[in-house]
Structure formats: C-alpha cells, structure tokens
Amino acid sequence: MAAPVSSAPRTVGEIYRDYTARRAGLVRALTSDVEEFYAFCDPEKENLCLYGTPSGSWEVSLPAEEVPPEMPEPALGINFARDGMKRRDWLSLVAVHSDAWLVSVAYFFAARLNGNDSVRKRLFNMINDHPSVYESMVDRKQRENKSGVDNSVKSKTSTKVTRLAFFFVMQRSSDGKMKNSRSAAVEDGFEDDEEHSETLCGTCSGLYNSNEFWIGCDICERWFHGKCVRITPAKAEQIKQYKCPDCSKKSSRQ
Known part of the structure; x- marks a missing residue:
C-alpha cells in the first residue's frame, strides 16, 4: 500500500x-x-x-x-x-x-x-x-525500434565508444577547461539520442533531447537542462566540477 x-x-x-x-x-x-x-x-x-x-x-x-x-x-x-x-x-x-x-x-x-x-x-x-x-x-x-535498425549496421566497437562517451565525458577543451556537459558529447561526435532517450532532467523530469544543452552533476551524476539550472554552454566551460542545486545545498549544510 x-x-x-x-x-x-x-x-x-x-x-x-x-x-x-x-x-x-x-x-x-x-x-x-x-x-x-x-x-x-x-x-x-x-x-x-x-x-x-x-x-x-x-x-x-x-x-x-x-x-x-x-x-x-x-x-x-x-x-x-x-x-x-x-x-x-x-x-x-x-x-x-x-x-x-x-x-x-x-x-x-x-x-x-x-x-x-x-x-x-x-x-x-x-x-x-x-x-x-x-x-x-x-x-x-519508437526510438528503440529505430535504434535497432540503425545498430544493425554499426560496429560493436562504435556502440561501446558511444556508451563510454556518454557516461564518462569529461573532455578537456583546447584551453584546458573541463567540458562536463551533453554539449561536449555532441561536439566530439559521441552523442547517441536513441541510446539514452530514457534520460530525464533532474529538475523538470523532461526527456532528453539532443537539440538542447544539458549538464551533468559530478556529485550525484544526474543530468539537467541547462536552462533549468541556469547554466549556459559558455558558463559550463568555466566550471571544473559542477554541483547541481540539491548537491550544493547539501554541501552548505555540512
């Protein structure tokens, strides 16, 4: 009950x-x-x-x-x-x-x-x-069905790289700053929209869309629309370790 x-x-x-x-x-x-x-x-x-x-x-x-x-x-x-x-x-x-x-x-x-x-x-x-x-x-x-068709012509190596890129994308840009966001995956050609269509924004619970800027929290590992947490791509480039609002509040209480 x-x-x-x-x-x-x-x-x-x-x-x-x-x-x-x-x-x-x-x-x-x-x-x-x-x-x-x-x-x-x-x-x-x-x-x-x-x-x-x-x-x-x-x-x-x-x-x-x-x-x-x-x-x-x-x-x-x-x-x-x-x-x-x-x-x-x-x-x-x-x-x-x-x-x-x-x-x-x-x-x-x-x-x-x-x-x-x-x-x-x-x-x-x-x-x-x-x-x-x-x-x-x-x-x-529908995304899974489409992904099934697409994956039939992809190599296993390519699929593995895509998954790793999504979960561990912490690429360094040319100026040495950390790129801790979905945009980094897109820029580096690793994003797979169908593969991760179940991803939900930690603030509004909206489904992932590759046309929008997302950023991941380095503490709780949840993903967020940039607009929901007021982070722009330019601002994300300046952040070495991103903490979402919930994790920031927890840190301030400790």
Whole structure:
C-alpha cells in the first residue's frame, strides 16, 4: 500500500514539482524498468496499483485501505488484465490510466489554491508542457525500434565508444577547461539520442533531447537542462566540477 502524503504541496511550484516527480517515476516504470514492473504485476496477486511517488520512484502495491482514500487512487487491478492482452496494449492502457491519475492528483492539491482560476490555469499550462506518460512510452518504443535498425549496421566497437562517451565525458577543451556537459558529447561526435532517450532532467523530469544543452552533476551524476539550472554552454566551460542545486545545498549544510 502506498505511503500517505506527509506534507501536501500547497503552492503551484510545489504541486508542479510533485507532478513531475510522480510522472518521472511512472515513465521509468513503463520504459527503462518495464521488465521489473511487468514481473511485479502478477495476475495471481490481489488488486494492484501503479504509483508514482514524490521522490521520483515508482511502486506496485495494494490500494489505500481508507474509505474514502486520503488522495485520488490510480487504476485498481492493473495486474488482472496483464496476461489477457497483448503486452503492448496492456502497457498502453496502464500508461493512459497513469496520466489520468497524475492529473487528478495535481488538481486534488490545486483545489486548495484559494479558488484562483489564473493560478490553476498556470499549473495546467506547466503540466501540458510535458509529454504525457503514454506519449513518453510510445516515443521510447519508437526510438528503440529505430535504434535497432540503425545498430544493425554499426560496429560493436562504435556502440561501446558511444556508451563510454556518454557516461564518462569529461573532455578537456583546447584551453584546458573541463567540458562536463551533453554539449561536449555532441561536439566530439559521441552523442547517441536513441541510446539514452530514457534520460530525464533532474529538475523538470523532461526527456532528453539532443537539440538542447544539458549538464551533468559530478556529485550525484544526474543530468539537467541547462536552462533549468541556469547554466549556459559558455558558463559550463568555466566550471571544473559542477554541483547541481540539491548537491550544493547539501554541501552548505555540512
């Protein structure tokens, strides 16, 4: 059973961050963690629900025992239909229900925003800036299919180099500064958009796009849109070791 909400978000910013974190967890369950998620949804078990958590993780568990529940509940009994449908159709159904649940949770919290229509409209627009869970899942599948075709004509050596370049790209530029960003990978010809399409921004949970500037935290190893952490390519060139906002706060407390 999902843990109760200990501190409900009370502002547009807090509700939005709660939404993006829960959304990130659900996207991960239906894409990069899909095999683990599929195994959890055993039809022989009781009614199960897929939850996205405020920490950005996901869990499959029984629904809340409270009646009425403390907050909106996701679709009940998703495991029962798993073996009676094509896998793709079942995952799509779970994704659509997950989108409906995310919106219902966000507006459950937003109902307490002092009846301000303009504030709720702002929240609506912020949420709509993100692709839905269903869209993210379909996009990931299409990228994987395309990657499968492309990889058939690539050498194993080339693929290995691409992976290493993504995870360990700490190239020195001609002036000796460290290039600690996605742009460095692109400049050096190592970036593989399909290979890493599951990467999510640590701030807004948006999916990776090679047309945007990203930067990686050297402490927690998460990736961020440059615009989300207010880092430009020029500024990144001057940073020897980048700490994301969360890691910077932790360092200041120690």
